[in-house]
Amino acid sequence: MCFTIENLLLVVPVPRGYMGKILRVNLTTKSLKVEPTSEEVARKYLGGKGYAVYLLYKYLKEYEKAGISPKDIDALGPENVLIFATGPGTGVPGFPSSGRYHVMALKSPLTGSIGSANSGGEFGPFLKFSGFDAVVIEGASETPVYLAVVNGEAELRDARGLWGKNVFDTCRILRDKVGGKNTSVACIGPAGENLAYMACIVNDEHRAAGRTGLGAVMGSKKLKAIVVSGEEKVPVAEPKKFAEVSKRCLDAMKNNAVTGVGLPTYGTAILINIINTAGGLPYKNWQTGVNPDAEKISGETLAEKYLTSRRSCWGCPIGCGRVTSVKSGPFQVLASEGPEYESIWALGSSTAVKDLDAVVKANHYCDEFGLDPISMGSTIAAAMELNEREYIPQEDLQGLDLRFGNAAALVEAVWRTAYKAGFGKYLALGSKKLCEIYGHPELSMSVKGLEMPAYDSRAIKGIGLNYATANRGGCHVTGYTVSPEVLGIPEKIDPLKAEGKAKWVKIFQDFTCVVNSTVNCLFTTFALGVKDYAELLSAVTGWELTEDEILKIGERIYNLERVIINKFGFDGKDDTLPRRLLEEPMPEGPAKGQVTELEKMKEEYYKLRGWVNGIPTREKLAELEIEL
Amino acid sequence: MVSVKIMLFATLRSKYKTRELVVNCDGTLPNMIENASKILGQEFVDDVYDKKQGKVREDMIIMVNGRNIKDLEGEITLKDNDVIAIFPPLAGG
Numbered sequence: 001m002c003f004t005i006e007n008l009l010l011v012v013p014v015p016r017g018y019m020g021k022i023l024r025v026n027l028t029t030k031s032l033k034v035e036p037t038s039e040e041v042a043r044k045y046l047g048g049k050g051y052a053v054y055l056l057y058k059y060l061k062e063y064e065k066a067g068i069s070p071k072d073i074d075a076l077g078p079e080n081v082l083i084f085a086t087g088p089g090t091g092v093p094g095f096p097s098s099g100r101y102h103v104m105a106l107k108s109p110l111t112g113s114i115g116s117a118n119s120g121g122e123f124g125p126f127l128k129f130s131g132f133d134a135v136v137i138e139g140a141s142e143t144p145v146y147l148a149v150v151n152g153e154a155e156l157r158d159a160r161g162l163w164g165k166n167v168f169d170t171c172r173i174l175r176d177k178v179g180g181k182n183t184s185v186a187c188i189g190p191a192g193e194n195l196a197y198m199a200c201i202v203n204d205e206h207r208a209a210g211r212t213g214l215g216a217v218m219g220s221k222k223l224k225a226i227v228v229s230g231e232e233k234v235p236v237a238e239p240k241k242f243a244e245v246s247k248r249c250l251d252a253m254k255n256n257a258v259t260g261v262g263l264p265t266y267g268t269a270i271l272i273n274i275i276n277t278a279g280g281l282p283y284k285n286w287q288t289g290v291n292p293d294a295e296k297i298s299g300e301t302l303a304e305k306y307l308t309s310r311r312s313c314w315g316c317p318i319g320c321g322r323v324t325s326v327k328s329g330p331f332q333v334l335a336s337e338g339p340e341y342e343s344i345w346a347l348g349s350s351t352a353v354k355d356l357d358a359v360v361k362a363n364h365y366c367d368e369f370g371l372d373p374i375s376m377g378s379t380i381a382a383a384m385e386l387n388e389r390e391y392i393p394q395e396d397l398q399g400l401d402l403r404f405g406n407a408a409a410l411v412e413a414v415w416r417t418a419y420k421a422g423f424g425k426y427l428a429l430g431s432k433k434l435c436e437i438y439g440h441p442e443l444s445m446s447v448k449g450l451e452m453p454a455y456d457s458r459a460i461k462g463i464g465l466n467y468a469t470a471n472r473g474g475c476h477v478t479g480y481t482v483s484p485e486v487l488g489i490p491e492k493i494d495p496l497k498a499e500g501k502a503k504w505v506k507i508f509q510d511f512t513c514v515v516n517s518t519v520n521c522l523f524t525t526f527a528l529g530v531k532d533y534a535e536l537l538s539a540v541t542g543w544e545l546t547e548d549e550i551l552k553i554g555e556r557i558y559n560l561e562r563v564i565i566n567k568f569g570f571d572g573k574d575d576t577l578p579r580r581l582l583e584e585p586m587p588e589g590p591a592k593g594q595v596t597e598l599e600k601m602k603e604e605y606y607k608l609r610g611w612v613n614g615i616p617t618r619e620k621l622a623e624l625e626i627e628l
Numbered sequence: 629m630v631s632v633k634i635m636l637f638a639t640l641r642s643k644y645k646t647r648e649l650v651v652n653c654d655g656t657l658p659n660m661i662e663n664a665s666k667i668l669g670q671e672f673v674d675d676v677y678d679k680k681q682g683k684v685r686e687d688m689i690i691m692v693n694g695r696n697i698k699d700l701e702g703e704i705t706l707k708d709n710d711v712i713a714i715f716p717p718l719a720g721g
């Protein structure tokens with residue numbers, strides 16, 4: 001079985017920074033088509049997330065024209081659309097930390113909102129080197145297939161022999177099979193095949209487009225993997241100017257204490273102690289923000305006892321990736337990567353598991369089976385609280401001893417979720433549906449169905465507003481205000497004050513859209529600002545972008561994404577937080593007695609955004625030149 | 629005099645091979661740092677204190693009982709058993 005591209009010849013001029021081609025694959029009809037990357041669209045939406053949001057909106061309009069309501073789109077049906085997209089920065093040598101790509105789906109099976117996730121490693125640049133800016137997946141195959149994109153050619157191939165294999169084996173087998181230089185595999189593991197709602201897409205063994213269940217979308221389409229390979233180069237508009245800007249930015253990153261020392265030395269896990277000290281490290285499914293055992297699962301402990309080496313994504317001078325091992329014992333892992341801060345928190349702190357061996361093992365299983373460790377750990381933590389409050393019938397648990405702190409049960413629960421074995425079939429639904437099934441939706445610590453990450457908004461107020469208003473649901477990297485609130489970057493603001501947070505949330509959300517559409521790493525923003533991005537992108541594309549234009553592009557992307565989720569039925573009522581964060585005062589620590597004053601912050605935020613009840617006004621959309 | 633606990637993190641912990649120490653001081657941050665340096669070594673002062681500016685280094689994250697000193701209003705007066713956490717510039721996400 002082999003299907004190849006229908007039309008490869010294109011005569012449209014290629015915009016600089018882009019490969020000029022988008023591959024559109026229909027898995028139902030097995031057709032592969034190439035269309036030009038539009039400079040007009042790229043100028044308004046860059047690439048990556050922005051370009052994908054634009055394309056998804058076009059699909060929605062087509063569906064509406066055909067009489068299909070956006071609300072009726074099944075996230076796991078053939079009508080869902082999945083897009084792997086790079087941007088003008090991706091794969092450009094010297095563009096700081098540009099080894100990333102963005103994945104989007106019209107709808108997430110976990111949330112019912114838009115699907116969105118971002119990943120590093122090598123897949124993004126190698127997709128560009130294969131000759132394409134993006135791959136759009138439509139329809140669904142009846143039997144397992146994988147997509148091979150090699151040096152400008154593409155074909156669908158039989159993947160029946162790969163179905164059932166884990167992520168590590170799939171990556172290895174396909175990389176060996178395709179061979180060549182610059183070869184990378186993005187795939188799903190058993191969790192995606194079995195349609196676990198928090199299944200993710202993993203590339204290069206340990207790098208994942210983790211959030212919103214995009215692995216299940218791939219699984220529903222019977223698309224096991226995409227393998228990319230190639231040696232094409234990304235055209236740069238002004239190489240000399242770019243070399244100057246690049247050097248200045250790379251020097252800034254090297255000389256920055258965070259990107260030059262902190263992240264390379266300790267990785268992201270170094271946050272465990274500081275967030276816990278600030279009283280914002282959620283513990284036992286967010287019952288408090290102080291973990292008495294934080295030191296045992298900290299970045300310092302990880303570096304001291306587990307770290308064997310570092311791993312950088314393509315073109316990244318930071319190298320925050322951790323190569324780790326658990327040398328002996330029941331949770332032995334011979335070689336792994338991570339866990340990151342978020343994974344340690346979700347699998348360790350939220351579950352009150354203080355055995356870092358078990359957390360490393362559980363994280364390794366998440367990579368091996370293809371699960372988002374944030375949603376996985378959070379869902380297990382929710383199940384632990386449900387169980388301790390005796391809300392789960394014991395016959396449903398089938399002997400799985402889900403109590404806070406039970407390291408063995410944590411590890412057992414992860415693989416059971418991937419295979420939907422025993423109680424795993426309930427865990428695979430995610431915390432929102434799990435808690436609804438057992439009659440206590442308030443115990444799901446999620447927003448719009450997406451489990452929130454590792455910062456308690458009673459101790460860090462701005463991040464609460466960001467969680468509530470993030471289009472994809474409870475997400476920190478939509479607008480990472482933890483940076484000014486706790487880390488003091490670019491300036492220090494008080495985490496316990498709600499006043500003035502709306503403007504920070506808005507600008508972080510808009511700028512992050514630019515980063516995710518460039519596509520490069522958010523960690524660059526600890527050292528680089530909007531001006532640096534404007535100069536880097538201008539030199540690559542030749543467009544002479546100003547700082548204001550850059551932020552307007554980000555705001556445009558965020559608003560069009562909001563228009564899409566409005567069509568799914570999400571509005572101001574969904575821009576909220578779990579009751580625990582709004583009504584239960586923090587019981588201890590520096591934020592003792594605090595709740596999240598969301599309504600006050602949200603009112604200011606909507607005003608700044610030009611939204612009414614979570615919906616952009618016509619005037620705002622016109623101002624942003626968004627054509628509906 | 630008051631007795632306070634100082635906790636070191638990240639590169640400071642590895643450099644001074646110390647996780648925590650107890651020091652006596654007059655309740656001011658400069659005196660606390662000075663007295664800590666008598667245990668950790670004079671270099672500790674340079675690591676956390678800007679002598680030219682006469683204040684704690686701008687890039688250091690110093691928290692008293694979980695609150696960043698930059699968020700605290702007025703003169704900081706340390707009390708008995710206060711916990712002072714000192715972090716070098718760091719980030720993640």
